Amino acid sequence: MAAVQGGKEALGRGRGVSDPRPSGESEGGAEARPIVADVAVDVPLFPGNDVLTYLATEGLKPGSRVFVEVRKQLVPGFVADVRPAQERDLRLALKPLVYILDRDEPVLSAEFVALGRELAERLIAPLYRVYATMLPQALRPEGELWVRLSRKDEPLFLLPDEEAVIAHLRAKGEVPLRRLRDAFSETPDVVENLLRLGYLETFIRPRRAHPVREELVARRVGDADPAEPLTPKQAKVFERIRSGGEVPLRLLEQEIPGAREVVRALARRGLVEVYPRESYRAPLLPALAPEPKRELTPAQAEVFARLLAALRGEGDVLKPYLLYGVTGSGKTEIYLQLIEEVLAQGKGAIVLVPEISLTPLMVARFTARFGRRVAVLHSALGVGERYDEWRRLWRGEASIAVGARSAVFAPVRNLGLIVVDEAHETSYKQDETPRYDAREVAELRARYHGALLLLGSATPSLEQYARARVGHYHLLELRERIDRRPLPRVHVVDLRLDVGETEPHDEAVSLARGAAGGGRGAVRATGKERRGLGGIVLSPFLLERLEERLRRGEQAIVFLNRRGYTPVVLCRSCGRTVQCPHCDVSLTYHRAEDVLRCHICGFEMPMVPRCPYCGSPNLVHLGLGTERVEELLRSYFPEARILRMDRDTTSRKGALEEILTKFAEREADILLGTQMVAKGLDFPYVTLSVILLADLSLQFPDFRAAERTFQLLVQVSGRAGRHNLPGEVVVQTFRPDHPAIALARDGRIDEFYRAELKVRRAQNYPPFTRLVLLETAHVDMRRARDALARIVEDLLPRLAPDTVVKGPMPAGIPRVRDRFRFHALVQYKREPDFPLRLRRVLQEHHPRLRQDEVDLTVDFDPQDFS
Template identity: 35%
Template sequence: MEGLFSVETTYFADVILPVPIPRMFTYRVPRNFVEDIKVGARVIVEFGKNRVVTAVVGRIHNTPPAKYQAKYILELLDTEPLITKQQLWLFDWIAEYYMCCVGEVMNVAVPSGLKVTSQSRIQLNPDFDHPELLEANEVDFLEILKNQTSLTYDDAIKFVGETNINTLIKSLIGKHAIIMYEEVKEKYKPKIAKKVRLKRVYEGVEEAANLIDSLSKNAKQQLVILEYFKQIPLHQLRERNQHGVDKSFFTQGETSDSSLNKLIEKGILEQFEVVVSRFGDEMPEEPVTIQLTDAQQQASDEILTNFQEKDIVLLHGITGSGKTEIYIDLIQKVLDGGSQVLFLLPEIALTTQIVVRLKRVFGDRMGVYHSKFSDNERVEVWKGVLDGRYQFVVGVRSAVFLPMDNLGLVIVDEEHESSYKQYEPAPRYHARDVGIMLGLKQGAKILLGSATPSLESYHQATTGKYGLVTLNQRYGNAQLPDIRLIDLKAERKAKNMRNDFSSVLCQHIEENLANGEQTIIFQNRRGYSPYLNCQECNWIGECEQCAVSLTYHLNSKELRCHYCGHKEEIPRACPACGSGKIRTVGFGTEKLEDDLRIMYPAARVQRMDLDTTRTKNAYQNIIGEFEQGNTDILVGTQMISKGLDFDRVSLVGIFDADRMIHFPDFRAAERAFQMLTQVSGRAGRREKKGLVLIQTNNTQQSLLHKVIANDYLGYYQDEIKEREGYFYPPFTRIISVTVKHEEHDKAEKASQWLANVLLEKLGKARVLGPEKAMVERVRNKFLYDIVLKLEKDKLNIKAAKVFLQEKIDELMTLREFRGVYVVVDVDAV
């Protein structure tokens, strides 16, 4: 409800709270907020006992809640909505579709920099007048408070000690000596730059010249003014002086702080502050224009033709075909038409390289949004979209939540990537599918791009629901790489292996190093080795909280659980039998990196995986080093498969292909084909044909031969028959239900109870399980999985979800299953 309110009427606001409750909560609107409060604005409310949270107004009305007394809204943070109506609709859709609470969606969607923090503070009660009631330690504490005005709870602990603080505070509150209150602060702080400028009286050329002469007896002050005129020439003073010069400029050269401050004191210069962007406003020296090849132009024209009849188009372009240039051409057309564009990418690693290319074309019209940005940086992009500064945003999955309300185009690059799926916490959404819904809601067109489309998307295209455009020609007529299989059985039999490297791979790495060309080594497992094993008693290091082995990390000298983060020191002897015969088993990226450094000491080896890319600029630095030729061999996980283009890469070595193909998951073949094809696509660019070597124990696997032939269609036809025969997506929707509890029996019984009630309604063909999860115990909780396979064309899936939620709610209320936790993952991947 917007516009003017009648102040005689009592108003209430239903607000979305950042907590997992199934509906909005109603609060009373204070009279002084009535004129300003709007749907989509943030408010501060008290929820529960002494808990202050940031909520978002979802509805304004005149009806008080029937079952509880409405508390007052404590504070109104925005006079204009920070969340648009389009976003509120999207929050509701995600909550309903992915079976979670709208508050969970809001909590993930809104940058933490836009949420306020609440902190308890302690101050003296000004009305306290009974010092005779105080103990000695209480008198001492009140003396500290007199000097400090107020203290946070954490500060009080420093003075008193953690063991005594609660007793002391409780006693002082009981004697009315102190007051505790909640101090609420907004996290986001704009970046402030300090600047200086000449007073207006010196803006004329003659006045400025006279100023320089007047300072001839003070060389240091004169130097400051001369440096100022280097930044703003005399003939531009009247136009540019009011914008000033960064104060920091005068602290970097020969000028001194004292001279600068003296000129400010004299009234010659004045200091002022401005809010500046954290991203800088530097434009490229010359905007770059994109020239499409004939094949790219034809693909672009076909996409536009398809858009006349279809809202969604799949661009199936082989690796290296130049899909990015086509995207740029389409983005330019949409921006010129006055609409917004959202460009989704699956990984920050890919974002880094593409952003540089896009910046050269779109400059500061483009915003970038991903999780490696600080809270404040993400808030600036959010607000930049709201105020129209950014018409075009490139981002990873969380970018679907930005406040865009005039979308003309949504691009989802590498649409097949599982990185678009959020696993923890709820909502467990898929950004590709949310991006599609967001685009359709706003009347935008959606372009999905991939060299290896997901079976679901390709099926939609072949059945006519999506448009389909195919690009089979590599950019600049570059050739697809040669892909060869290396028989590991034969290599081991001939004793040709060097560590985990075949002689063939070693030979080509050596040739590459000699020729000054680059190599990529792909192993989709990080760490030094999967686990440690005692050769005497067969002990294996396992996590205390999860039913998995601990991964050995050499660089950090620790055993680490990749599920819960638990860490242990590496044992010097076997904890079970005391033997010193502890060996590493298997290998990860860290071991391959270590082996390569030993085998080729002169080579410059880098590693790119989750462990080496935790810091904000780590991706950029590693990719930058590789692009500039400062790295000879790059070892990495799936991060290196994501469409990165490197001109000097002529060799790719692939490890553990068999493990990918035979992983116990119905998508294993799909993921293996996609991964192997994408990684292979990193080899060879333009004039040089690349080479890909896949190490395998079974050279006869048909999937590997389809990768060699770049036969996506043949792979798709085989896989789609299996999916249909075994009742899997795209013919069904998969809902995974995981039941958790710290006691094994309780988790098992609860999962069996839930499976039984689902079976009664849905039947055996639709309910699988319960079964122990692939990793049976995580963070000290036992896990049981139930899988629902729901047909798209024969079943009301929305009604099935409602039934499932009712039964989960019923389970949670049963006394025998107290403490059981249920996680629902819709469209599990």
């Protein structure tokens, strides 16, 4: 990692670019064309115009981090290209690079330099932002200007204010320029004058969020042996060091208390030496028992054979493979055995999971099989942890990267396989610039390396399903669970029915197509409790099922996609809800902290005793979140051990891993949570999955609402009965007859896809069209709307006749963080040059957008319309 460490140290000493030779002369005096570098800079220019050209030096490589001057400001950048100067370059008064961080080897390889250019063009995104996204935070080129006295001759005369600045620097030595300006803010020109006259000079120091961590280790000096007898303790420590090579003092002290003092004594006798050695920060993982390699079932073996042939060059890797397998069918074991083959070929692999909550469990399983060859990458890691894991991959010390969306950029050497688990999940799409889709990036990387791309899902997206059906993907299927274990029986509770008899349990049907089950009737909740909130949230039928699990010592997972205590606080007097002052959403009440919190911008305030609009004390809490459900569960089952897993309970570092470990070790009976518990969890004693208010996701203003509800039902249901114990599912809903719920309940998965495709065709939505969402935002509503209206007006005449533009229209949440938002949705079919046309229109409008301070966002294939 000399490039990363050495470059930073060089920059810290203020080394700049020496001898840029703007005249074009070489050392021997022969004429040579100057070398120039195209640098992606961190400035608010239109994408495509944000790559500027500078004079460079021999040895500079694309992918290096640099600092350059733009409009008299020092800004970070990435070298996108290094080339001989062209005639048009020579006609310009090019500036030299100011600082180079990577002097030996760039942090971005040739692959990532090319990939970044392609993504920036596809997404109409700033190239600098794309490159920065590929790196851990600790490696992004961030720095600060410092100032010191120059070596120029002392001035003959200084004004009093100038003398004060010089005296300040003589005392301090080197200080940040911003602090020097602050210290002399009453005379703001004095620092600038001294800089202009050359009496002060600036240099840059990089911000190192987390330096390399070191620990003291001891080792034997050569073949040294004690000339005089050692004490028993000295002999024990010396033998441990001799047999262990480099032994960390921390570990030695744990094994032999008091070893540090003994080591010092041995060092004084010349028998051992103590020195610092780099030490990696290791992410915390759940404790899972090592998992042996499992024998594949005939269905798994058939799928594995086709994938193995592709890995060995006997099959087609030009197209992705879609593994369409029911929950519990053994997809993960196939991933593990494929990676064994990849490692045997001397190659590496990337495994992507959609949620951070799944990463610890997946990493634990992979680590049990492959040990320290696994590195983990996701946003919940500390800056130092992520930096260390990235460097282990970059150095080739780890060959397998497991992580969430951003792990698709892992610097795995000789990449042979990319696995995208739960490939249907929308969380693979980045929701801020650059708005990349990790699945698309995985396809580009697989193509570059000639690697196998495997997409796995029990519920592929409609787009993936359609691509497989028309041959754009190779389709592989696993229609049964391992050892033909039955899929869980699904009971649907109709929350519309106030009183009624519970229908026989054999009326519940299996989620699996063709699996054992009965008819299609909904289970009716009964009893007095049904009339109150507790009855709506936890129907008597559900309570009976939960009680049965607790009695048998089994576990249950309860899902509700809404956190907090209540999502709405309503005033009965004026009818208004307590809203966020910065966003057009209601504040959610969190009872544990007694605060109202906005789940969009993070604003929070203490719970109010009176309506903030009319002053009435008649406030009522409406709806429910996971915090309130936890309270209800504890009231019904006071002896039950309940864990809640949502963003509120997992925000503390290590909390997520602690919850998963406790549940895995059966220290809890019920795991309650949001999307974190909905997929990927595999616990042998979970025999009941519960979905509360299953129709919540149907209420979203999104054409994918039915598809996402269907996927949710299948995924949550799949958490139960995955091992030897049979499982059941309870789905509570106000809309039991909606096709997304009814077809999932009956296991008619293919029928749902066919029906939904007809709806999509009629509405002109994907997979029959592609979408681009344009968004403008401004503190003034009219400016945001008018800016987007002008863009749409200019875009329409340049589009194909069958391309449709909807909008401008207010966004799903019209105001976020005090900025009003407007959307325009473009639906186009076969229009290959559409991105180019759109880019031209946006480029024409960019100057006015900047002048009016209007934010513009372009989102290709959007997943979120809020």
